[in-house]
Amino acid sequence: MTTIGNMQTFEVVMDRLPPVYHPGEVVGGEVKLELNQSMKLKAIKVIFQGQASVEWDELTWTDMPKMAGTEVYLEETKTIFSAAGAFSKSLLGPLGSSLKKGAHSFPFECTLPTDVPPTFKGEFGTIKYKVQGVIERPWNKSNYVSQTQFAVQDVCDPSTDRGYRTPSVASKDKQTTRYCGLVSRSVELEARTDRGVYGPGDQVQLTVHIRNQCGCRITHTKATLTRDIIYRGKLKRKGSRKLQKKQVADVVVSTRGRGVDRRQNMQWTEPLAIPIDTPVTLKNSKLISVDYELKVSAKASDPRYDLDVYIPLRISNFPDDMGFPGQLTDIPSPLPSNTSFRSPRGMSPLSSNTSLPTPGATSWTSDRSSLSRDTRWGSPEGAAAQPAEAEEREWRAGLNMKGWQGC
Structure with a gap:
């Protein structure tokens, strides 16, 4: 006034x-x-x-x-x-x-x-x-x-935005070969979110599956949501045309999970609370961009078996009449209860980075490739870790009967 x-x-x-x-x-x-x-x-x-x-x-x-x-x-x-x-x-x-x-x-x-x-x-x-x-x-x-x-204010309408209800999935595995090229050791990591779009103050429901078939222990798991802001500008001099970048990366929220013993399977579920003052994802500006990425890590006692996967997330606002986005109850379950593990004998020893597909889910592999393998994750949600030593002993016995004593 x-x-x-x-x-x-x-x-x-x-x-x-x-x-x-x-x-x-x-x-x-x-x-x-x-x-x-x-x-x-x-x-x-x-x-x-x-x-x-x-x-x-x-x-x-x-x-x-x-x-x-x-x-x-x-x-x-x-x-x-x-x-x-x-x-x-x-x-x-x-x-x-x-x-x-x-x-x-x-x-x-x-x-x-x-x-x-x-x-x-x-x-x-x-x-x-x-x-x-x-x-x-x-x-x-x-x-x-x-x-x-x-x-x-940019708004995501859950009724029309397909990415809202689509779970985001990332997976990776590492394998070693023994017995003349047959796969005998592997570690597999899959991370999944319950949907693809979240709002400030919302919670990311993260589910992590680890299948540890190697001889070393996974000491701990960690999930970190990071924000990457990029500013672009020109030199304040006459005739300057080239855009320069200024990048600012910081951690929004981080949490740490338990480890996995050797030849054990584990499922870890953790809610990640997004701060209420978190800026939304910003794409349609030439000078300023804001992106979010969820990194899930599995650290092993042998660094050769360390695994990292990355899930891009979108932060947006929601319509006022929708209420708090976390209150919706009709979001599909992130994991079917009838899935089961497949034997290591069904895996190809030539694949080192693969994606585990999920029906209706948007999937990214850690190396951004399009390779995929039909590997089903087991252990219903909340189930205890399942030992796999008996299966491996049976497999080794079969190899010995056929004369495979190593090379």
């Missing part, structure tokens, strides 16, 4: 409180003006603006140049009041008509583009949106300006 001279009130009021809008929606409000006496003016305009700004100092061996950049997403001006001015014969220029004493209100609206990025505030950059009210005055006098900010 602005109070200047004969103006008692000059403010821009949004039609929502808090002023939060979604891409493609209509931003509306009104310019309120209260005058103590009549005032001459030419026009009243509103300016809708939205842009990203980045800036940081790049440390080099010789100096510390400043990197910066701007990207405009919204720039629109609308005239909400225009006065027919009379022309003066003097050198004072056009004269505006008078607006009467009292309270005045001028509504406005603007439709947001469907591809605008959400509001963001980071260490080296921001994405902001605002509405300016401008009173243009006659006689080349300076204009009166009042402004207010509003937020743009």
